[in-house]
Amino acid sequence: MCPYWLSLCSGAHVLLSQCPRRLIFIQGTFSPFLAEVLLRMHSVGICGSDVHYWQHGRIGDFVVKDPMVLGHEASGTVVKVGSGVTHLKPGDRVAIEPGVPREMDEFCKSGRYNLSPTIFFCATPPDDGNLCRYYKHSASYCYKLPDNVTFEEGALIEPLSVGIHACKRAGVTLGSKVFVSGSGPIGLVNVIIAKMMGAAAVVVTDLSASRLQKAKEVGADFTIQVKNETPQEVASKVESVLGCMPEITVECTGVQACIQAGIYATRSGGTLVLVGLGPEMVTVPIVNAAVREVDIRGIFRYCNTWPVAIALLASKRINVKPLVTHRFPLEKALEAFETTKRGEGVKVMLKCDPTDQNP
Template sequence: MSSDNLSAVLYAKNDLRLENRPIPEPGPNEVLLRMAQVGICGSDVSYLTKGFIGDFVVKAPMVLGHEAAGVVAKCGANVKHLKPGDRVAIEPGIPCRMCDFCKGGKYNLCPDVFFCATPPDHGNLCRYYKHAADFCYKLPDHVSLEEGAILEPLSVGVHACRRAGVTLGSKVLICGAGPIGLVNLLTAKAMGATSVCITDIAENRLQVAKEMGADHTLLVSTGDAEALAKEIKELLGDMPDITIECSGAEPSIRLGIFATKSGGMMVLVGLGPPEVKIPIVNAAVREVDIRGIFRYANCYPLALDMIASGKVNVKPLITHRFKLEESAKAFETARTGAGGAIKVMISCE
């Protein structure tokens, strides 16, 4: 066992430092993990470049990273389902387990959740990290630790597609072909969507979407929302029953409303400006339901099954790989999207 705990610590906006921190001791219901793979999420980049997301402000040094998988190094006294050497995916949010939301199964809405790399909670872009054992999911031998890390964004796709009601035969519009749009594409197809159209303002992202199974792609950099909605109807052969908005951009939310079939559903996954102008009367009179999603609850097991069974292949999402020591370079690649970066993965081994 290596004795250092090199960690990527964000001190403040644009002040990321690699430093050694103490190796934590797991509590009775926790495991100590030797971290293996950590994906960089847009939120990690936002904390680094802006120092905050909404009301969450980096006020004290915080370890980044929450899309992660590791290897069990030590088990707390009460831990029965894991043993040292087990490879696990780490669900980063540990709720209070006591409130109405937790008891009702909507633990993603728990107001007292601990969530890796959301201030003030430390993340796991480090060598050693301890976590609640029941939020660690053992990976089958044929599922890689990189795939284990991708379970985090994939779970966002599972939660969004569940809330959208994607089922066999659904026609789905996905707005935005970033990592989150792409995991929604994979999930929607796996859940039985027969045609999926995906939009973006960047041609290279649409190319990846096509390679990952999108039936149709639409470049939306120009054109007004209503005209684009007509184009989407032509591509899909009908208006989509379901729209999953994954960019957060105002023009894209507007398009999502115009494009969705009357009586259909638009799920807002993308989180952009806190207030936007949208054609709300159009949605109201056509009974287009609009739903939000926040992270996920009870989605890791299905996301893991989807990968383990071969229903989805998340490997093409991973475009760049770095070592923990190269974190600055990894974040720069994720920030700029250089070299067609989609998911940048950091190895902590």
């Protein structure tokens, strides 16, 4: 067990392995005079970053120095509203956008608030997340869910937003040929969004046959199980199944060899978007990309995606329900984290409301 301390709630700092069955009920203190809402949490998905913080205590420059509540893929029900809140009321079901700007800086003014260096973000040190019974959050970053969108779909808007942001940055459009590297949850949402945005063909690579099968279920046209191929050989296989080199590659693993394959695979003049985060320093064939004018773009989380995602879910243009493969009550958080760590299934969902364990 990693020695780093985690907290399931404010004031009850425990090692996850020692988490008692009785959990304290609220993270933070509700301030009725602010533009905040108090939420009774319902569904919280476990992200790879949650597991990484649990196991290693850091991701890049974000280091866990004090007890921290995990969880940032979430939905819940409004219990109380601050005096400045007008668009929500008690009883409203909402999806939570975990990133909230702390100040109106140049990035917020330009509509790219995700790049603000002072942004609050759930479960990113030193900011607590929302894996708890009750949680308060900025009302402006809580979005009412239509009646035909479930709590779990609401929680899945967070990873879905990564796909929306990545595909927008990549320029996916009608007729695009797209290569998605990696068939984990983020790879899968990129498949879903790329197809929704009009991609004519999407090919997905992964080591896991079961995950590639899931990619087919959510809309991938072709899959390639990678074994011991070189990056150039992977690129050649991608071109072979598509019948051409893809204009767009979305790299969702962060693995050096996969980034290399992404550069080799992308058509001259195309775009490679780096979504997965791996080592700080990687070796890539940058000259190959440069002389072929392959644009390499990064993404950092997302911005302005919740209204789009809710509209897509409500209209049934996309279906994310197959992504949830495991469900656990909050009391079994350790078991849920262990399941995610082992790579079982796709998305593990924790159910925080003991009176409602439904999707």
